[in-house]
Amino acid sequence: MPQLRIALAQVDTTVGDLDGNADLVSAWTKRALAEGAHLVAFGELTLTGYPPEDLVLRRSYVAASRAALHRLARRLEDEGAGEIAVVVGYLDASPTPAPAVGRPAGEPQNTAAVLWRGEVVARYAKHHLPNYGVFDEFRYFVPGNDFPVLRLHGVDVALTICEDLWQAGGPVAVARAAGVGLLLCINGSPYEQGKSHHRDELCARRAVEAGAPIAYVNLVGGQDELIFDGDSLVADAAGQVIARAEVFTETLMVVDLDLPSGAEAGPDGLVTGPVDALDGTSMTVTRRELTTEPLPAFPARPPALAARPDPAAELYEALVTGTRDYVRKNGFRSVVLGLSGGIDSALVATIAVDALGAEAVHTVAMPSVHSSAGSVQDAADLAHRQGTRHEVIAIQPTVDAFHGALEGTGGLHGLAAENLQARVRGTLLMALSNEHGHLVLTTGNKSELATGFSTLYGDSAGGYAPIKDVSKTNVWALSRWRNAEAERRGATPPIPEIIITKPPSAELAPGQLDSDRLPDYGILDPVLDDYVSQDMGRAELVAAGHDPAVVDRVIRLVDLAEYKRRQNPPGPKVTSKAFGRDRRLPITSRWREKPTQ
Numbered sequence: 199m200p201q202l203r204i205a206l207a208q209v210d211t212t213v214g215d216l217d218g219n220a221d222l223v224s225a226w227t228k229r230a231l232a233e234g235a236h237l238v239a240f241g242e243l244t245l246t247g248y249p250p251e252d253l254v255l256r257r258s259y260v261a262a263s264r265a266a267l268h269r270l271a272r273r274l275e276d277e278g279a280g281e282i283a284v285v286v287g288y289l290d291a292s293p294t295p296a297p298a299v300g301r302p303a304g305e306p307q308n309t310a311a312v313l314w315r316g317e318v319v320a321r322y323a324k325h326h327l328p329n330y331g332v333f334d335e336f337r338y339f340v341p342g343n344d345f346p347v348l349r350l351h352g353v354d355v356a357l358t359i360c361e362d363l364w365q366a367g368g369p370v371a372v373a374r375a376a377g378v379g380l381l382l383c384i385n386g387s388p389y390e391q392g393k394s395h396h397r398d399e400l401c402a403r404r405a406v407e408a409g410a411p412i413a414y415v416n417l418v419g420g421q422d423e424l425i426f427d428g429d430s431l432v433a434d435a436a437g438q439v440i441a442r443a444e445v446f447t448e449t450l451m452v453v454d455l456d457l458p459s460g461a462e463a464g465p466d467g468l469v470t471g472p473v474d475a476l477d478g479t480s481m482t483v484t485r486r487e488l489t490t491e492p493l494p495a496f497p498a499r500p501p502a503l504a505a506r507p508d509p510a511a512e513l514y515e516a517l518v519t520g521t522r523d524y525v526r527k528n529g530f531r532s533v534v535l536g537l538s539g540g541i542d543s544a545l546v547a548t549i550a551v552d553a554l555g556a557e558a559v560h561t562v563a564m565p566s567v568h569s570s571a572g573s574v575q576d577a578a579d580l581a582h583r584q585g586t587r588h589e590v591i592a593i594q595p596t597v598d599a600f601h602g603a604l605e606g607t608g609g610l611h612g613l614a615a616e617n618l619q620a621r622v623r624g625t626l627l628m629a630l631s632n633e634h635g636h637l638v639l640t641t642g643n644k645s646e647l648a649t650g651f652s653t654l655y656g657d658s659a660g661g662y663a664p665i666k667d668v669s670k671t672n673v674w675a676l677s678r679w680r681n682a683e684a685e686r687r688g689a690t691p692p693i694p695e696i697i698i699t700k701p702p703s704a705e706l707a708p709g710q711l712d713s714d715r716l717p718d719y720g721i722l723d724p725v726l727d728d729y730v731s732q733d734m735g736r737a738e739l740v741a742a743g744h745d746p747a748v749v750d751r752v753i754r755l756v757d758l759a760e761y762k763r764r765q766n767p768p769g770p771k772v773t774s775k776a777f778g779r780d781r782r783l784p785i786t787s788r789w790r791e792k793p794t795q
């Protein structure tokens with residue numbers, strides 16, 4: 199059996215940065231070469247970044263991607279990396295019409311190329327296009343039906359792209375029929391809590407179906423609301439995960455595989471031409487020999503199986519990664535946020551410090567007449583523990599000036615007066631952003647976003663919302679986890695205990711508590727999860743055991759707040775259904791959930 203040393207390059211690309219992404223491919227290919235790898239694979243749409251969204255609709259972008267690919271092939275050869283096969287995702291135009299979806303030739307395709315000795319020696323266009331959740335790939339791409347098989351050092355290697363594994367039939371079935379020795383899958387699979395276990399199970403199942411090991415390489419890093427966790431892995435043909443990369447870090451996973459030679463593979467010999475893909479389509483198998491020469495035997499390294507972080511550590515790392523990459527990739531060096539002495543801003547400040555370093559995090563306490571002395575002290579204590587650049591700006595004179603300006607109109611009362619305080623704080627933070635170039639972080643959590651519990655153009659004003667997909671229950675859990683983690687490492691807990699234990703309050707009116715306006719978070723969050731993430735209707739929510747009166751109240755709050763959510767800044771998606779691209783509802787809607795529906 200020939201051995202192949204493969205390298206999976208889990209790298210952090212940037213959408214739109216074709217040259218920068220090509221530099222990454224070049225640098226990591228050289229590392230793979232230095233490690234003695236014969237093949238190196240990069241993630242989905244590595245050259246263009248993923249997802250490029252409507253950039254795909256521009257001919258200029260498709261042309262730039264194609265040109266960048268050819269430049270990269272030549273560059274790798276010039277740099278002495280021509281003898282390693284490089285699998286890289288890029289955006290191409292379909293060479294043939296796609297009659298099944300009524301589209302002409304020249305339409306965009308999500309493609310993987312194999313680069314070898316300065317040439318593009320194979321192209322594989324994604325067959326199954328995801329079109330649910332955050333994915334819109336019917337909008338952008340036409341599917342591919344070609345299935346190239348490359349013989350590399352005697353091993354028959356074939357390609358798939360991400361969703362190709364998530365659907366039954368298609369390329370996995372064709373891989374079995376073609377008797378491939380190794381199935382590579384290049385991915386842009388965004389993080390969600392619990393998804394990595396699902397991926398394991400999926401890759402294992404598909405490897406058994408394909409009758410070949412699957413090498414799965416995923417992107418890492420943040421792109422707007424998506425976070426890629428990496429979690430690259432290899433599953434052997436028996437469905438055993440034998441290697442796994444560390445999550446949330448750029449890394450090269452090098453794995454030695456004993457693989458059957460092409461001549462031995464497949465019960466039907468060397469299948470070529472159209473093959474029933476068992477999904478109602480047929481795919482055309484082509485074969486090309488790169489090197490038939492088997493490699494001389496070399497001592498195999500034992501594969502590394504990186505340990506998975508526990509769920510809280512993984513979620514926290516996802517938020518840190520999303521925040522770091524959003525800030526960095528959008529050209530900011532520093533952030534500013536209002537630090538109230540409450541738990542939400544405490545957690546956001548801690549995430550920001552872990553993402554960017556304390557010197558890049560500016561915290562501002564902005565007490566009003568309703569702020570307790572304790573809150574101001576708690577904010578100062580947190581800033582001191584973490585070393586943020588902390589300021590105290592009293593807002594009462596500005597609030598009073600607004601009241602004075604509006605006196606002639608009858609003045610402000612009740613909620614209007616309460617919200618003014620939040621708006622003054624928002625205005626001050628935006629002013630500091632304009633003057634010093636800090637990005638404003640907002641501190642709203644998913645429970646608040648769901649119920650509209652924030653002031654428009656007040657505390658919801660800002661550029662990035664690190665915990666917008668984290669429920670209040672999880673805000674407490676993560677804060678406790680982060681403190682425990684510090685203690686485990688012998689460091690001072692970053693969040694003062696009092697901030698975690700005090701009852702939540704917006705402090706916009708005397709003695710105000712969140713519980714005056716919202717159900718207790720222990721009751722609210724499970725209802726929100728079922729209504730928002732599971733799309734349950736009223737009858738299903740009640741049947742699931744939720745109190746009907748709470749259900750009615752929560753549904754009303756959530757439905758009414760759609761307009762507010764649309765104006766919320768982006769933030770990292772960490773659940774199966776985040777507000778934004780994942781959950782799309784009309785703002786103008788007369789649909790009301792009723793007891794009998």
Ligand SMILES: Nc1ncnc2c1ncn2[C@@H]1O[C@H](COP(=O)(O)OP(=O)(O)OC[C@H]2O[C@@H]([n+]3cccc(C(=O)O)c3)[C@H](O)[C@@H]2O)[C@@H](O)[C@H]1O
Binds near residue numbers: 703761
């Ligand atoms: N369909 C629609 N499309 C577009 N705009 C719409 C709209 N419906 C209302 N609006 C606009 O929205 C305004 C009402 O929204 P807004 O001004 O935000 O005010 P509103 O939602 O009425 O009040 C803010 C709520 O959030 C709570 N809060 C505030 C700050 C912090 C926290 C916290 O603990 O974190 C909680 C506060 O206690 C209060 O319950 C209306 O005056 C109107 O201008």
Ligand SMILES: Nc1ncnc2c1ncn2[C@@H]1O[C@H](COP(=O)(O)OP(=O)(O)OP(=O)(O)O)[C@@H](O)[C@H]1O
Binds near residue numbers: 541542544562703
């Ligand atoms: N006194 C304050 N000083 C600075 N920022 C404040 C102050 N009060 C509110 N903010 C900002 O507005 C956000 C909304 O805070 P609010 O106290 O109304 O409720 P919250 O959602 O419970 O947040 P937190 O738990 O951070 O207090 C805060 O997270 C903070 O960024």
Ligand SMILES: NC(=O)CC[C@H](N)C(=O)O
Binds near residue numbers: 242328360385387
């Ligand atoms: N880019 C893709 O095709 C991703 C779709 C896939 N279901 C995933 O989340 O991993």
